[in-house]
Amino acid sequence: MENEKEHKEESEIEKPQFQNFLIDDDVYKTILSKKYLTRKKYEIKDPGKVVSFIPGTIIKVFVKEGQKVKIGEKLLVLEAMKMHNILLAPRNGKIFKIHVVAGNTVANKQLLVEIK
Amino acid sequence: MSLKQKTLDLKKRMQGAIQGGGAKAIEKQTAMGKMTARERIIALLDPNSFQEYDLFVEHSAKDFDMDKKHLPGDGVITGTGNMNGYPVCVFAQDFTVAGGSLGFMHASKITKIMDHAMKLKIPLIGINDSGGARIQEGVNSLAGYGEIFFRNTIASGVIPQISVILGPCAGGAVYSPALTDFVFVVDKISKMFITGPEVIKTVLGEEISMEALGGARVQSEITGNAHFFAESEDECFEQIKKLASFIPWNNTKKAEPFPVKKPNTKLYKIDNIFPQESNQPYDIRNIIKSIVDDSDFFEVHELFAQNIVVGFARISGQTVGFVANQPLVLAGVLDVDSSDKAARFIRFCDAFNIPLVTLVDLPGYLPGVDQEHAGVIRHGAKVLYAYSEATVPKITLILRKAYGGGYIAMCSRHLRADFVFAWPTAEIAVMGPEGAANIIFRAEIAGAENPDETRKQKVKEYKKKFANPYVAAAYGFVDAVIDPLETRRFLIHAIEVSSHKEETRPFKKHGIPPF
Numbered sequence: 051m052e053n054e055k056e057h058k059e060e061s062e063i064e065k066p067q068f069q070n071f072l073i074d075d076d077v078y079k080t081i082l083s084k085k086y087l088t089r090k091k092y093e094i095k096d097p098g099k100v101v102s103f104i105p106g107t108i109i110k111v112f113v114k115e116g117q118k119v120k121i122g123e124k125l126l127v128l129e130a131m132k133m134h135n136i137l138l139a140p141r142n143g144k145i146f147k148i149h150v151v152a153g154n155t156v157a158n159k160q161l162l163v164e165i166k
Numbered sequence: 167m168s169l170k171q172k173t174l175d176l177k178k179r180m181q182g183a184i185q186g187g188g189a190k191a192i193e194k195q196t197a198m199g200k201m202t203a204r205e206r207i208i209a210l211l212d213p214n215s216f217q218e219y220d221l222f223v224e225h226s227a228k229d230f231d232m233d234k235k236h237l238p239g240d241g242v243i244t245g246t247g248n249m250n251g252y253p254v255c256v257f258a259q260d261f262t263v264a265g266g267s268l269g270f271m272h273a274s275k276i277t278k279i280m281d282h283a284m285k286l287k288i289p290l291i292g293i294n295d296s297g298g299a300r301i302q303e304g305v306n307s308l309a310g311y312g313e314i315f316f317r318n319t320i321a322s323g324v325i326p327q328i329s330v331i332l333g334p335c336a337g338g339a340v341y342s343p344a345l346t347d348f349v350f351v352v353d354k355i356s357k358m359f360i361t362g363p364e365v366i367k368t369v370l371g372e373e374i375s376m377e378a379l380g381g382a383r384v385q386s387e388i389t390g391n392a393h394f395f396a397e398s399e400d401e402c403f404e405q406i407k408k409l410a411s412f413i414p415w416n417n418t419k420k421a422e423p424f425p426v427k428k429p430n431t432k433l434y435k436i437d438n439i440f441p442q443e444s445n446q447p448y449d450i451r452n453i454i455k456s457i458v459d460d461s462d463f464f465e466v467h468e469l470f471a472q473n474i475v476v477g478f479a480r481i482s483g484q485t486v487g488f489v490a491n492q493p494l495v496l497a498g499v500l501d502v503d504s505s506d507k508a509a510r511f512i513r514f515c516d517a518f519n520i521p522l523v524t525l526v527d528l529p530g531y532l533p534g535v536d537q538e539h540a541g542v543i544r545h546g547a548k549v550l551y552a553y554s555e556a557t558v559p560k561i562t563l564i565l566r567k568a569y570g571g572g573y574i575a576m577c578s579r580h581l582r583a584d585f586v587f588a589w590p591t592a593e594i595a596v597m598g599p600e601g602a603a604n605i606i607f608r609a610e611i612a613g614a615e616n617p618d619e620t621r622k623q624k625v626k627e628y629k630k631k632f633a634n635p636y637v638a639a640a641y642g643f644v645d646a647v648i649d650p651l652e653t654r655r656f657l658i659h660a661i662e663v664s665s666h667k668e669e670t671r672p673f674k675k676h677g678i679p680p681f
Contacts, residue, residue: 073533
């Protein structure tokens with residue numbers, strides 16, 4: 051009797067909300083893990099958007115909005131881990147917008163400069 | 167002085183040293199909800215079996231007024247003792263003495279007991295509770311860590327190494343546990359990280375608590391650095407004892423056999439657990455429990471990468487390692503984390519003469535940009551490598567789906583499984599019926615008057631022809647298609663006939679696994 055009761059309890063625990071999961075056109079009922087659900091969605095990289103590659107502090111900005119830049123030109127200095135990292139223009143174009151000023155602390159992958 | 171006086175003097179010295187950091191520090195340790203290092207060793211080992219060494223070791227630092235400081239035992243307790251009646255070497259860092267910080271002599275005590283464990287060929291258990299390097303001792307404390315890491319590496323695969331994290335374990339110190347076989351953590355007590363919250367805040371401006379950064383739950387669920395999670399230190403010690411009962415003392419021995427006990431097939435009934443339809447989930451652990459001794463399955467990495475299940479059980483009294491896809495989570499697919507988890511477990515079993523039983527039910531690998539970019543190729547290859555390299559008895563049972571690369575990876579005949587069994591419900595095919603039909607009959611489906619109807623028809627045809635174990639059995643890739651209710655009998659037989667298995671691989675210094 052006790053065993054049956056235990057079994058019942060166990061099957062109750064085992065009945066969470068199953069979701070559909072598609073692999074190679076076949077649909078499976080399963081639980082989607084937290085890590086899977088919170089995975090980072092892929093975004094296409096915009097070559098005109100300069101983002102920080104490490105969190106740190108902006109200590110100098112070399113360019114102004116509206117200014118024309120050539121590929122490889124200095125944009126700004128990002129200090130992180132006691133190193134001064136110079137961020138360069140990834141393409142030719144016009145500085146469309148600068149989102150930071152010297153002294154700003156920035157997070158990783160934060161948008162700093164847009165070139166059009 | 168008479169012998170009696172000298173003995174009294176010894177007792178007095180011992181009394182002093184055993185106090186560790188003293189009443190105040192012990193009070194603080196207790197207030198944090200932690201046992202003291204000595205209490206931990208006593209709780210872990212068999213009663214009255216602990217024999218301590220190096221109680222009178224003193225630190226050798228001179229700078230920063232360290233020569234005026236007395237640190238009893240230099241903040242670590244080392245010795246030998248018994249667990250479940252079998253000998254082990256053990257060390258426990260004492261947080262009450264200078265925060266359990268690691269100086270040169272502290273490290274020397276640890277490396278000495280590690281050398282003992284290697285010579286005596288018995289397991290090593292390390293209890294970590296330390297603030298990190300003793301800054302005052304400079305490069306000497308770094309040397310200490312390095313000596314420990316080297317020994318961890320050399321001992322790997324020779325003696326079982328168990329790390330217990332019962333306090334902070336930060337900076338370089340985390341690499342000793344990372345090099346050992348099993349890491350145990352306790353909720354709210356264990357904290358592991360390379361750089362702590364303070365450094366992260368000052369350098370990067372990101373704010374995070376110790377618990378959220380590297381607490382027990384994070385290490386068990388997200389990173390997979392920890393293999394066993396417990397709510398309390400006592401529960402943790404019980405887990406360690408249980409693990410020790412399943413594994414041998416060293417790599418020349420087999421795990422101690424236990425009296426044979428039948429599984430509880432009333433509670434774990436295959437008919438009830440296994441669903442009729444092939445896309446429905448079930449808990450593979452219940453299948454394991456339906457076939458192993460006493461329905462006792464001891465899961466490793468229970469909270470990490472739950473789409474694969476690994477752990478120890480006994481069949482006919484012998485320890486076996488189970489690796490099983492878990493249809494309950496993510497349909498049991500292989501991905502970066504589950505590959506890592508499985509490969510590591512397979513290598514442990516192979517190193518310590520534990521036969522492997524693989525239960526297969528997976529639709530393949532997890533699709534996704536994040537998986538590809540996280541290196542699912544490199545990580546997935548670890549499973550192939552670990553299975554191919556393993557020479558312990560390898561028994562594979564295909565329950566349901568064994569599609570594509572997943573079929574190969576899960577210890578197929580081609581990776582040298584000794585016995586491959588399949589249930590009649592097995593579907594061994596290059597991919598799922600829908601996907602396969604859509605590719606093979608693409609033109610036919612597209613050109614049909616009623617494409618949906620034709621697709622359904624073609625899927626049905628494909629299923630009938632290929633979604634079974636008989637095509638693979640016809641080539642001898644499957645040795646026997648078996649009645650599910652006879653699974654235990656087949657496994658017992660396979661384990662018994664494999665007990666003298668000998669298989670060698672060509673000589674090499676070492677392989678180059680896809681680390």
